[in-house]
Amino acid sequence: MTFLVAEEMTGGYGNGPDILHACTIAVDRGEIAVIVGPNGAGKSTAMKAVFGMLPLRSGRVLLDGRDITTLSPQERVHAGMGFVPQVANVFVSMTVEENLEMGAYIRDDDFSGTMEQVFALFPILRQKRRQPAGELSGGQRQQVAVGRALMTKPTLLMLDEPTAGVSPIVMDELFDKILEVAATGIAILMVEQNARQALNIADHGYVLVQGRNRYTDTGEALLADPEVRRTFLGG
Amino acid sequence: MENLLNAFVLLSNFVLVPAIAYGSQLALGALGVTLIYAVLRFSNFAHGDLMALGTTAVILATWGLQAAGIGLGVLPTALLALPVGILAAAVLVLLTDRWVYRFYRRQRSDPVIFVIASVGVMFIYNALTRFVIGTDERRFEDGARFVIRAGDFREMTGLAEGLAIRTSQVITVVVMLVSVAFVFWFLQKTRTGKAMRAYSDNEDLALLSGINPDRVVLITWIIAAALATIAGTLYGLDKSFRPFTYFQLLLPIFAAAIVGGVGQPLGAIVGGFIIAFSEVMVTYAYKGFLGYLLPEAWQPEGLVQMLGTDYKFAVSFIILVVVLLVRPTGIFRGRVI
Numbered sequence: 001m002t003f004l005v006a007e008e009m010t011g012g013y014g015n016g017p018d019i020l021h022a023c024t025i026a027v028d029r030g031e032i033a034v035i036v037g038p039n040g041a042g043k044s045t046a047m048k049a050v051f052g053m054l055p056l057r058s059g060r061v062l063l064d065g066r067d068i069t070t071l072s073p074q075e076r077v078h079a080g081m082g083f084v085p086q087v088a089n090v091f092v093s094m095t096v097e098e099n100l101e102m103g104a105y106i107r108d109d110d111f112s113g114t115m116e117q118v119f120a121l122f123p124i125l126r127q128k129r130r131q132p133a134g135e136l137s138g139g140q141r142q143q144v145a146v147g148r149a150l151m152t153k154p155t156l157l158m159l160d161e162p163t164a165g166v167s168p169i170v171m172d173e174l175f176d177k178i179l180e181v182a183a184t185g186i187a188i189l190m191v192e193q194n195a196r197q198a199l200n201i202a203d204h205g206y207v208l209v210q211g212r213n214r215y216t217d218t219g220e221a222l223l224a225d226p227e228v229r230r231t232f233l234g235g
Numbered sequence: 236m237e238n239l240l241n242a243f244v245l246l247s248n249f250v251l252v253p254a255i256a257y258g259s260q261l262a263l264g265a266l267g268v269t270l271i272y273a274v275l276r277f278s279n280f281a282h283g284d285l286m287a288l289g290t291t292a293v294i295l296a297t298w299g300l301q302a303a304g305i306g307l308g309v310l311p312t313a314l315l316a317l318p319v320g321i322l323a324a325a326v327l328v329l330l331t332d333r334w335v336y337r338f339y340r341r342q343r344s345d346p347v348i349f350v351i352a353s354v355g356v357m358f359i360y361n362a363l364t365r366f367v368i369g370t371d372e373r374r375f376e377d378g379a380r381f382v383i384r385a386g387d388f389r390e391m392t393g394l395a396e397g398l399a400i401r402t403s404q405v406i407t408v409v410v411m412l413v414s415v416a417f418v419f420w421f422l423q424k425t426r427t428g429k430a431m432r433a434y435s436d437n438e439d440l441a442l443l444s445g446i447n448p449d450r451v452v453l454i455t456w457i458i459a460a461a462l463a464t465i466a467g468t469l470y471g472l473d474k475s476f477r478p479f480t481y482f483q484l485l486l487p488i489f490a491a492a493i494v495g496g497v498g499q500p501l502g503a504i505v506g507g508f509i510i511a512f513s514e515v516m517v518t519y520a521y522k523g524f525l526g527y528l529l530p531e532a533w534q535p536e537g538l539v540q541m542l543g544t545d546y547k548f549a550v551s552f553i554i555l556v557v558v559l560l561v562r563p564t565g566i567f568r569g570r571v572i
Contacts, residue, residue, distance in 0.1 A: 077445050085443070091436040094429070102433045105426075106445035148444070 002026045003187050004156050006050045009059035018057065019045045020211040025189065027204060029155065032178065032188045034202035034219065036195040036232065042211035043191040044086065044160055050189065051083050051158060052076050063156065078106060082154030086161045086191075089145035092134030096125050099133050099144050103151030111151060118147040121180060139170035143177070150181070157181060159190040163197075175201050196233050199223050207232060237394065242527035244396040248385070254515040255508075256404040256473050259411035262507030263466035264484065265491035266418060266500055267459040272570070273435040273498035274455040275336070277349030282463055282488065284360035285324060287481035289464030290471050291368045293320030294375045301377065309379035309402065313468055314410075320468060324460035331356055332456055340452075357482075364478045373476040376403060403472040414465055415504060418458065422500065427454055435498065483548065487514065490551040494558050496569025505566060510551055518544045 005026045012019045019042045027033035035043045048054045050061055052073045060069040068079055077083070091099050100118060104111040119126040122143040128136060133144050142162055149157060162178070163171040171194060179201055182188050192198035199205045202219030207228060215228055222228050264286060271279045279285075296316035306312045335352055382405050385397025422428040427450070434441040434451045442448065467481060474480070491510045495502025520540035529535075542549065563571045 074442060074445060077443060083443055085440070088437055088440065091433050091440060093436045094432060098429055098433075101426075101429060102441070102444045102446070105430060105433075148440075152445075 003029045003064055004050070004189065005062045006046075007059050007062070009046065009049045009056055009061070011049060011054050011056040011059075013054065018211065020049055020054075022059070022213075023049075023208065023211060024213055024216075025050065025206055027156070027187045027189050029187045030182055030185045031203040032182050032190065032201060032219075033204040033206065034195075034198045035189070035191045035206045035208060036198060037206075037208040037214070038232065040210075041208040043208055045211070046206075046208060047158055047160055047189060047191050051081060077152060077154075080152075080155035082149035082152055082157045084142075084145045084149045084157070084159045084162065086164055090133040090141050090148065093132060095130050096133055096136070096144055096147075097129040099148050100125075100151050103148035106152060114151055114153060118150055121150075121177060122147055139166045139174065142166065142170075142174060146177070146181070154186065156187045156189065159188065161191055161193055163192065163194055171197065196223070199233075238527040240392075241394050241396045242524050244388075244392075244394055244398050245524050245527065248396065248398045250512075250515050250519050252398070252400060252404055254512045256407045256469075257515065258508035258511030259407045260466050260470045260473065260507075261484075261487055261491045261511050262504045263411055263414060263462050263469070264488040265495065265503035265507045266415065267462035267466070268488055269492045269495070269498055269500060269503040269569075270418075270431075270455055270462075271459050272492070273500075274431055274451060275340075275349070277346045277353065278489065278497075279459075280350060280353045280485065281331075281357040281360050282459075283481050283483070283485035284357050284364065284478075285328065285460065285463045286467030286470070286484065287364045287476075287478045288327060288360050288367075289320045289324035289460065290467035290476055290481070291320075291364050292323035293317055293464065293468045294368065294373055294471070294476060296320060297375045297377075307378060310406070311376050311378045311403065311472055313375055313377075313472055314406070317465065317468060320464040321461045324464045325457045327360075328456045328460045329453065332452065361478065361482060364481075368478070370478055373471075375476065376472050378402060401473070403469070407469040407473055410465060410469060414462065418462070418500065421458075427451075431455060486548055486555075487511075487551040490555040490558075493555060493569075494565055496565030496567035497571075499565070499567040499569040502565055502567035502569055510554060513554060514547045514550045517541045517550050518547050 007024055008022045009020050010018055010022055023046050025033065025035065025046060035046055037043050045054060049056060052071055056069060060067055063079055068076055071079060091102060100115050104114065124140055125143055125147060128140065133141060136144065146162065163174055166174065175197060178188060190198065199219040199222050205217060205219045205222040206213060207215040207222065215222060215225065264282065268279060268282050293313055293316045296319035297313045300312050300316055307315055335356060336349065339349055339352060379402050382400045382402055383398060385399040389397040422432055430446045431451050431454060433444065434446055434448065487510050491506035492503050494509055495506030518540065520538035522535055522538050525535050525539060558565060
């Protein structure tokens with residue numbers, strides 16, 4: 001039984017037309033699944049649907065076998081989902097440490113151990129712990145954002161274009177960190193523009209086109225598929 | 236030398252001391268306005284009348300205590316009545332939020348709709364105050380009136396000018412410092428205070444982090460009600476209580492919040508003092524002051540008053556307009572209204 005299964009998701013915003021059409025996404029603990037596809041393919045929408053930010057007309061979302069389709073995003077955080085939005089994903093006026101504390105807001109137990117883990121994963125954040133997150137560079141801010149989401153000790157971490165707007169070197173670093181996070185047994189679902197690099201580290205790849213699953217395979221197989229290469233990866 | 240001292244004492248007596256007290260009152264008012272703006276994202280026009288209503292409750296409780304013969308000796312009885320007023324104001328704003336603002340929050344209405352709703356609330360508070368306590372001027376200060384009398388000061392120092400410091404002025408500054416210290420400690424150190432700042436910074440991310448918006452809104456209203464009641468009571472002790480003056484205080488309070496940077500608590504404090512000092516300094520007649528400093532031949536003939544006291548509100552208004560034109564974010568880079 002796969003840890004997260006989002007089955008046959010169909011839905012759109014408000015009363016608008018459907019954006020997702022029977023879209024299916026799954027990921028297991030310790031694995032990385034990447035959603036790629038052209039602009040407007042519904043990648044971010046699919047992730048929002050998994051997180052409950054988009055009402056589904058049909059289909060369901062199962063987390064660890066439990067049907068969470070009707071839960072609100074907040075309730076899904078309690079259920080073990082962590083979400084890192086693409087933009088505005090840190091509290092800019094608050095220090096790095098306070099950002100992490102706010103990440104742990106729903107926890108009543110002692111979270112200093114988790115904070116240590118986050119600092120161990122992102123050592124630069126320990127140095128900058130007293131600095132407002134708004135003063136950090138783009139890459140460091142992304143680390144704060146991921147760190148904040150990790151503070152709830154999620155079982156599933158969702159990242160919406162974590163490398164948007166950062167340099168290639170920082171992108172590689174971030175991907176390394178994401179691999180490290182996955183190695184701790186967390187399931188990772190990620191939307192990425194940098195499809196080739198993302199598929200490189202992915203266990204599963206989902207190529208969406210117009211809200212439908214077009215190709216689904218391991219990251220390696222998708223990278224090797226000549227058709228996928230030609231149409232989506234630029235040769 | 237003695238002339239210099241006399242000039243300084245004169246300035247302290249009529250400018251520094253009153254402006255510090257008035258600035259403290261404005262700072263507390265502006266802090267409430269700025270907190271509401273930071274968390275609820277609208278300019279609360281009902282804040283002045285909330286101050287009046289909170290003070291009304293304090294006055295009623297003070298009268299009750301006085302009738303029962305309970306007092307604080309040299310300190311005004313109103314300090315003892317303050318918790319009653321805060322409680323009454325808190326209940327009032329929470330009911331208002333439940334009946335008025337919550338509806339618009341659920342609709343995710345534009346800030347301007349909240350502002351107009353708050354104007355409506357302002358009129359209701361205004362009427363409520365007049366129903367309860369009337370429109371007349373009320374004095375509720377008791378205890379010792381002065382810490383230092385002008386006459387005693389003259390005797391003590393042998394100077395020609397006297398410096399009077401009233402109990403209400405000292406209490407104003409002390410209570411302001413305690414309240415502001417508490418609010419800053421709360422915002423910086425407590426979990427709930429940090430949640431308030433997080434919610435103000437990034438509402439969506441705060442929701443994702445599991446911060447309960449209803450609780451944040453509740454705490455914000457309670458703090459704002461407490462600050463408004465304290466500011467109103469201190470103003471009433473220092474000057475006098477008239478519902479209409481409290482409505483007029485809205486302008487300097489908003490000017491203070493905007494000068495400091497809307498949504499920035501520290502800015503509200505700084506802004507309060509800037510407005511108070513500007514108002515008092517521009518409307519003060521410097522004839523006597525210059526008389527001590529200038530040689531005989533240069534003595535001014537007029538009052539050397541830049542603006543009549545009747546126009547004191549123009550000062551806040553001009554500062555407000557200039558700040559909005561030149562630096563709309565205010566000193567501490569707040570939000571642009």
